[in-house]
Amino acid sequence: MDATFHHRHRRKDKVVVIMGATGAGKSRLSIDLVTHFFPFSEIINSDKIQLYKGLNITTNQIPIEERNGVPHHLLGEFDPANGEFTSSEYRRRAGELITDITSRRKLPILVGGSNSLIHALLVERFDPELSVFDKFDELSPTIQNELTRLRYECCFLWVDVSFQVLxxxxxxxxxxxxxxxxxxxxxxxxxxxxxxxxxxxxxxxxxxxxxxxxxxxxxxxxxxxxxxxxxxxxxxxxxxxxxxxxxxxxxxxxxxxQLAKRQIEKIVRLKRAGWDLGRIDATAAFRAMLDGGGRWSEIWEREVLEPSVKIVKRLF
Structure with missing residues (x-):
């Protein structure tokens, strides 16, 4: 267990967290939010494969030209030859970034599909030997509470798409x-x-x-x-x-x-554990895109972007 437990009474930094299965539009939503509504924001990657340099196409990293000048952290930064980047290391590095971004009066936006990293970063007490995703219901209520209490004031956006359409x-x-x-x-x-x-x-x-x-x-x-x-x-x-x-x-x-299915299951687990996840249904937008894309952007803005903006504004 780490020492962050002793600081839980301090004023918490605010963090927007965009979650969802692979391909659900998390990166698109993050860029839209920053570009149109929250320009004083910076993005922190929470995809454990995209942490590493290389294989930009295979890992589906958002290209630089599509980032609209928005700062992205922990995206393609680490040499895979240096070994595995652990959840504990991610917690430390991403936590330092949140402190730095908020100290400059900007809003950190956490974006990615690796829910184990998201959990490791956000909880007040993190024990790499215990998992909120593995036999959580068998743990005592006290341990369950320790595994899910947050060290930040979080605004969660869960971009969800019906599994068949996704x-x-x-x-x-x-x-x-x-x-x-x-x-x-x-x-x-x-x-x-x-x-x-x-x-x-x-x-x-x-x-x-x-x-x-x-x-x-x-x-x-x-x-x-x-x-x-x-x-x-x-x-x-x-x-x-x-x-x-x-x-x-x-x-x-x-x-x-199968990866998308596992990611959705983990998100549902976090919601059941008490995390206040604001679910945004992007199914209609994706269905429109698959049907030819004529009204995709219009539906995305109405059913995904606008509800997300309303949820984020509650944080302020």
Whole structure:
């Protein structure tokens, strides 16, 4: 247990927290909020894979040109060669950022899908040996309370999309990532000398945990890319190779949807544990986008952005 418990009576810093499953529009919402309504804000990443440098397409990092000049912290900053970035380390680094941002009279906005990091950062007392997501109901009420009491004054925005609509979107997004150069990026990242190529390895760390890496490591073991030839990887006409490629893509799509399901389950767990999560239903906006996108922005603004602004304004 750490010493933050002894400071719970101090005035708490205010933090906006945008949560949601992968692909639910968290980054889009954060940029919209800062650009249009809360310009004196800075964003702190809470996606544990996006902490690391590299694989920007595979990890779906928001491109610099889409950030509208909004400062982003802990996004692509850490060298994966230095090992795993732990929840305890994230708590320390992100906590320092919140202190710094608020000291400059700006609003920290926490954005990302790694609910374990969000929990580690926000709770007053953090014990890495205890998890609010694992057998929480079996713990005593006292321990439950210790695991969920917040050290900040938080405004939670849970961007939710019906799972079927979100799944359809995630399948589409994987195809778009592949069209944007994801395979070339993974081919360059592939290390044939690595001893960490087991598809089911429990020992992967850092970027090697990113969905897409283990799936294509297996593929590249059979059909190695040409080293140093970024941009030239092509799937041949051989039916067996094409089948192996399609298998890797299907695995990425399946694993992405499973990740979204687990993330939603964790968010529901936090809500049941007492966190006051303001649920924003983005289903209609995503359905419109999948149907052609004609009214997507209009629906997004009306049903996602405007309700989010109202919730955030309650913090002030």
């Amino acid at each position: 799944s359809d979107y995630l399948l589409k997004r994987v195809d778009e990532m592949l069209d944007s150069g994801m395979v070339d990026e993974l081919a360059e990242f592939f290390d044939p000398e690595s001893d960490d190529l087991d598809y089911d390895s429990a020992h992967r760390s850092g970027l090697r945990k990113a969905i897409g890496v283990p799936e294509f490591d297996r593929y590249f073991k059979e059909y190695p890319p040409l080293l140093g030839k970024r941009g030239c990887y092509r799937v041949g006409e051989d039916r067996v190779q094409k089948g192996a490629y399609d298998f890797a893509v299907r695995a990425i799509k399946d694993n992405t949807c």
